[in-house]
Amino acid sequence: MIIKFIPMKRKSWQLFAVFGLVGLLLTAVVSCSKPAVNSSTQNSAAIEFWTMQLQPQFTDYFNKTIADFEAQNPGVKVRWVDVPWSAMESKILGAVSAKTAPDVVNLNPDFASLLAGRNAWLDLDSRISEQVRSTYLPNIWKSGVLDSKTFGIPWYLTTGVTIYNTDLFKKAGITKSPATYTELAQVAKQVKEKTGKFAFFVTLVPEDSGEVLQSLVQMGVTLVDAQGKAAFNTDKGKAAFQYWVDLYKGGFLPKDVLVQGHRRAIELYQSGDTALLGSGPQFLKAIAENAPSIGNVSAVAPQITGESGKKTVAVMNLVVPRDSKRPDDAVKFALFVTNSQNQLAFAKAANVLPSTVETLQDGYFKSVATDAATADRARIISAAGLTSAELLIPPLKDVKKLQKAIYDNLQAAMLGEKSVEQAVTDAATAWDQR
Secondary structure, eight states, rough: OOOOOOOOOOOOGGGGOOOOOSSSSOOOOOOOSOEEESSSSOOOOSSSEEESSSSSTHHHHHHHHHHHHHHHSSSSEEEEEEOOOGHHHHHHHHHHHTTTOOOOEEEEEHHHHHHHTOBHHHOTTTTTTTHHHBBBBBBHHHHHEEEEOOOOEEEEEOOEEEEEHHHHHHTTTOSSOOOHHHHHHHHHHHHHHHHHHHHHOOOOOOOOOOOHHHHHHHTTTOOTTTTOOOOOSSSSHHHHHHHHHHHHTTTTGGGGGGGGGGHHHHHHTTTBBSSSEEEEETHHHHHHHHHHHHHHHHHEOOOOOTOOOOOBBEEEEEETTTTOSSSSHHHHHHHHHHHHHHHHHHHHHHHHOOOHHHTSGGGTTTOOOOOHHHHHHHHHHHHHHTTTTBSSSOOTHHHHHHHHHHHHHHHHHHHTSSSSSHHHHHHHHHHHHH
């Protein structure tokens, strides 16, 4: 199921929607809109730090963090620039192209790995010791590695949970949330037969969520081999395609999964028209605010997985552009922002999870009172799965092309235009001939 994560405000779930990859890469032009700057430091010698839409709710946090860093590093100043999430792609592409990039940038692995493949970021392997690297969760550190080179430092993240409507479950005669995709298919049939509603919504729009792509990995499918060639044209790959085709043709998925994005999944759950939603635990607050009646009957369970037992994680990294004029200070600042103490403070402020081993051991992520709110219980469930969670879609230069090849052909199989076997073969061919 999909994971979306963001420090939540009312109706603000979309702020950290995963960036789609753009067609025109390093030739992009910087948007003329001016980013918000939260520092009086305009010194060109200062470190410039870009985040994605974290003002105004985290202004105090970053001002304090920056002040602490500057106090510990006399002579080093930090200029913080907060960029609207919708503008980050064009701005960082244009800045990298013009060699005017900031010194530290907040990006997700998908987009960061695209530019890592074009040698846009500083190689961090020779600048970060093994001792420092070991302070981060090893499975999460991999999100910033491409072709055996480290390009990013993990920052905040989340594993998903399954949010489910206990009233709909009761009406359908379901006593527990599904733990596997096999159980999910059974629940989908039972909910439809007993209530006339759908159990869930999953998008197959190529430009939107990668949840179906992640589900293939959870079902035991290898997407690409060591040479980057398609590795999913196998019995497991065909079985995974067949799983989604059977749900669609059986009438257990809404018809608009082919044309609507993840936003539709949220709308349907909040309106009481679906029984469950895969999301980050912080989304419970938005449900409670936007749909109180649904929030009152919502409960949480671990995220759904397949035969591999793998669980996905959403990651935000910090990267240092290769053309940074102050790379040593930039790396030092990125490590400071992501150290255990600062990650604990930010995790509490933003309701996200940390990427450091020590922070995850804090009692805040270990236990809650028996009468704790659903959102607090969700945090514990989410954190408990973090040590075994991984970035299911590894950093790939053309990951959106892989998603499009698979989604386009899977849609064709759902509509009966191709057999499952032909759809898998055509998807593999499209990827290999990209």
